[in-house]
Structures are given as structure tokens and as C-alpha cells.
Amino acid sequence: MYKRQASDGVRFELGIRLDRVDTSYGELRVHYVRNSDHQFRASVTGDALLVAAGRAPSIEGLNLGGAGIAASKQGVTVNDRLQTTNPRVYASGDVCSAYKFTHAADAMSRIVIENALFFRRRKASALVIPWVTYTDPEVAHVGASEEDVEKSDGRLKTISVPLAEIDRAIVDDETDGFVHVYHDRGRIRGCTIVAPHAGEMIGEVAYAMTHGGTLSGLSATIHPYPTQAEALRKAGDMYRRQSLTPRVRRWLARYFAWTR
Structure with a gap:
């Protein structure tokens, strides 16, 4: 993968720590420091900056505690059958799973339907979840x-x-x-x-x-x-x-x- 991307003109800077981002003469400039040599400082310029910061659950303001539903920064707390700490409430998808994929959310929602409406006891841990980059x-x-x-x-x-x-x-x-x-x-x-x-x-x-x-x-x-x-x-x-x-x-x- 590294060789293929490099042959397409992608430049990799590994083992670095980002220092700051600023603009200079209309260009976006990213400054960084090498982890192995803190004296080495460099920068690269570009038209845009893509930040892969991940996803965070948007649960503020839902008053989950009022419904007896435990949650943390990682999301809603569920058991293996996707029940929350209020056994009458279930959750599925990004809000409660480490697998933040559309197909994983779909599979988990199917488990919720079967467990909540048809009294099944299916477990999320039994799912085989692939992912693709x-x-x-x-x-x-x-x-x-x-x-x-x-x-x-x-x-x-x-x-x-x-x-x-x-x-x-x-x-x-x-x-x-x-x-x-x-x-x-x-x-x-x-x-x-x-x-x-x-x-x-x-x-x-x-x-x-x-x-x-x-x-x-x-x-x-x-x-x-x-x-x-x-x-x-x-x-x-x-x-x-x-x-x-x-x-x-x-x-x-x-x-x-x-x-x-």
C-alpha cells in the first residue's frame, strides 16, 4: 500500500507530531516535529487539510439519565443483547458500538428488532463484521x-x-x-x-x-x-x-x- 500510494505522488511523513497549522500568503501550512528528533522542524503546504478525528456520539440533551440509561463519552452503555441499563430500551449503531459502519449498524438493528419484539436472545458479539478502507x-x-x-x-x-x-x-x-x-x-x-x-x-x-x-x-x-x-x-x-x-x-x- 505504501509503495502504491508513493508511486501516485503521495508523500508520507511518519513518526511526527503536529505542532501547529496556519495560513501564509493564501496557503495552508502544517508545521510538524519529528518524534525521534525534537530539533527537526519542518512544514508542508496545501490547499486543504483533512482531519481524521473519528466520530463522537451526539447524546447531550437527551436526558438519558432521567430514563435510567447509562452513557459515557464513548456512547450509550449496552449489554451483549443491546439492552441499555433500562432493560426496556435498546440501542444500536454508532451510538453504542466500536464498529462505526453503516453495515454494522444495520446488523445490530436487526438484533434489536428480534430481541425486543420477538423475544429472541441474539448477541452482538456473535456478529462477523467486515470493514473496508x-x-x-x-x-x-x-x-x-x-x-x-x-x-x-x-x-x-x-x-x-x-x-x-x-x-x-x-x-x-x-x-x-x-x-x-x-x-x-x-x-x-x-x-x-x-x-x-x-x-x-x-x-x-x-x-x-x-x-x-x-x-x-x-x-x-x-x-x-x-x-x-x-x-x-x-x-x-x-x-x-x-x-x-x-x-x-x-x-x-x-x-x-x-x-x-
Whole structure:
């Protein structure tokens, strides 16, 4: 991603602390200091400044306390079934969730309807929620991450498929990217995709995870050719090939030699 953005003329300044922002001769100027060298000061100019400050719940003035509903700066307090501290009141979406996505709010609202009106006991923690960063190429993710793999003491493994091995990506000259599938003995626990249409691909993995899917299942699923989604099938194929341990290969070699 870094190389792709840099090739498009994007300049990255990492490990810095913003000092101040001002205007000079009609230009917007951002001054910064390097964290590793506080004596190093520099600035960049531009036409506009984008501040990614995140979102904050707008709950002031609702008198939630008067209804017995607890809240904090992070939003309304809910349990796993999305009930507030007033059990007759539910909440869903950005106001009570760490996943501030439209599709996450939709899924949580479905849980609220089922639990509040149809006396179900569905849990928000059971949701498999993917997310996408709409850069070029896109970055999509669901479930466990590389960090989780590193902390798993070998329980989680990674299957990697570079887009450079996918025929459709080669034909379209879109080989910057990869598919990483994180699994526990074949059971899919997470996935990261960097690809031009990663957001269109991650839904298949989210579906598989929701229904206990495996890498063997991806391998057995026929994907149309040529598509970049074939990378998911290839990930399944790689896992199945890894199952052919030297011992199994020796046994198969003896078996086929015997059946000739």
C-alpha cells in the first residue's frame, strides 16, 4: 500500500507530531516535529487539510439519565443483547458500538428488532463484521489479524496468496495486493485482502466465517475464471496441499506403486 500510494505522488511523513497549522500568503501550512528528533522542524503546504478525528456520539440533551440509561463519552452503555441499563430500551449503531459502519449498524438493528419484539436472545458479539478502507487498492478485513496470529503461540496460521499469481489481476495490470487468510487447523478465523475490489471479495469470507466455513470449503467452491476472487480458492488449495505431509506423500507413493 505504501509503495502504491508513493508511486501516485503521495508523500508520507511518519513518526511526527503536529505542532501547529496556519495560513501564509493564501496557503495552508502544517508545521510538524519529528518524534525521534525534537530539533527537526519542518512544514508542508496545501490547499486543504483533512482531519481524521473519528466520530463522537451526539447524546447531550437527551436526558438519558432521567430514563435510567447509562452513557459515557464513548456512547450509550449496552449489554451483549443491546439492552441499555433500562432493560426496556435498546440501542444500536454508532451510538453504542466500536464498529462505526453503516453495515454494522444495520446488523445490530436487526438484533434489536428480534430481541425486543420477538423475544429472541441474539448477541452482538456473535456478529462477523467486515470493514473496508476505500483506497486504491482497497483494504478489506474481517476477524482475526496478523497481530492475533503473532499472539496465538502458533495456534493460528496464515495462508498468503499474492495477486501477482492471479490471472485476472495480471491481465488487468492490478497485481499490487494480496489475500491473507488466518486459520485454526483449516477453520477460517480472519482475512485481510488488499486488492482493487477487496470490498467485493471480503463478503465471501465473512459468510464463510458466519457459518463455520473452512479453507477446504473455499477450495471446493467453484469460482468463475478469470476473477480476482479466485485468490480465495487458491488459498484453500494451498491449505489442502499443506495437508500432504511427507509421511502422507510417502504412503501415497507406495500405494500408487502397488496399484500399477
